[in-house]
Amino acid sequence: MQQLTPQGQAIVNDLAARHGFSTDAVTHMMFAVLNGNGSQAQFSHGEFGGSGQWMLGGMIMLGDMFNNYLKGRVDSLCSEISNILANQPGLLRSGSFQSQSQSGGGYQHQANGAGMGASSLFVPDPEDNWWPQDLGSPNATGAQNNVRYAYFANARRLAVKTGGEVWVYDTLDHNIGGFSQQQGYGSDIVFGSQYGTVILSSLPLVSRNGQHVNQPVSPPPSAAPAPAAAPMPAASGNSDDIFATIERLADLQSKGVISAEEFATKKSELLSRL
Template identity: 65%
Template sequence: MQQLTPEGHKIVSDLSMRYGVSTDAVTHMLFAVLNGNGTMAQFNHPEFAGSGQWMQGGMIMLGDMFNHGLKGSVDGLCNELSSLLANQPGLLRSGSFQSQSQSSGGQQSQASGAPVGNCSLFVPDPRNNWYPSELGAPTSTGSQNNVRYAYFADARRLAVETNGDVWVYDTLDHQIGGFSQQQGMGGSITFTSQYGTVNLASLPVMFRNGQPVQQTTPVAQPTSSSNATPPQETTENARTGTQSEILDAIGRLGKLKEEGILTDEEFTEKKAELLARL
């Protein structure tokens, strides 16, 4: 179980006094909301009438079903805890960034009176810091299948982890809002930005596992397959194939000129266009 920071203990204590329950009850509900990804909680604590369930939007089930005062307290507490967790980078995960945590510069709705801010609730777990530390705190995070994402809007970087490999992309001028992944092994990854749906492969790869990636064009994205071709190899193979195709095309143009189908001027013009692509 994650450990609370001193700031986290202070917040729990404040909620305990305001809702008239013990710190143990608040802590129990905090982890219940966390396990419900911030939108629901299944709990079992005597101060909340035993076992019960809370869902964001007002659906509450308690052992003491006619205790409307307790229902109101549980709903208020859970909403504050949900808002609090939403401001903790990397805690709440889904296949899209749109519902994920935001940095201090992002806009987040929160319940009135919620003791949220730039504090950190939990002691960091080193196992969760899979992205390069120099990128700082992510604007938003998410996961889908066996792929994890961390978006750093200010640094214009995107970190993607799959099969133990960490890829860092330059996001250019994209303002990323969400991700999706096709099902099955090797499924392609796309993201949404102000330009619509974009393939991840269109972004330049800056680093792979901490090592710089030398390239001249955007390269293939990581996939869920462990046999994915390294970016540099993909770029070199593509360049070799392009050169071969252009040289073959020039050879065919030469034959057309020899057969009188192309004039010298037309041959020279087409040849120049092809050579410009090398």
């Protein structure tokens, strides 16, 4: 659990004294605003009327919904905390990088890339830098369910942490813009790139828990080989066999396995044997 540094605790004490809340309540709100990247907060504390939400710009909802005096005090506290966090270099995230679930409960998460650096207000959490350090600083990070992501555009690498293990993939020529866990499991992770939706498992695996993995590099989607032509059913010279083969060909064509032109060509060839 992240903790305050002595400087951070001093700021909390000052905020508590000036806004008339306890240090416990202000600490709770400090982390709530931090988790909202400085522009929003979801909180639950008795001094704030129970559960509530705040957004920079004036939108605020409290459990004590008709207490406008309390709303004003909470908004003033959150706004000042937001300003303090915004003036801490590298603390709040910038840019855009989306990760969302496309099925299930409709959960959506957006993590903004760049600038996940340490702050003088908070004790750094080792879990914040879980990826291999030789990759440098990620362009974007995100988390959903029990899966965490870190994308390194310049190194063409994507690190994924799930089940206590860290997997690193080669992103080839993909420009990654978002992730989805359609069913909430690691095997269903897909991502979006300039080629559309791509399954994570299609990327070459580079390492697992720091150990290099030998795996042939797959061609990028733009250079993927054309699929092999579907084999055509064979037929003898017997008329019953020929008509049965034509029926099978028609079924293959209706399923899109062979094209209409291929069906017509093979049908003409078969009928010529009658």
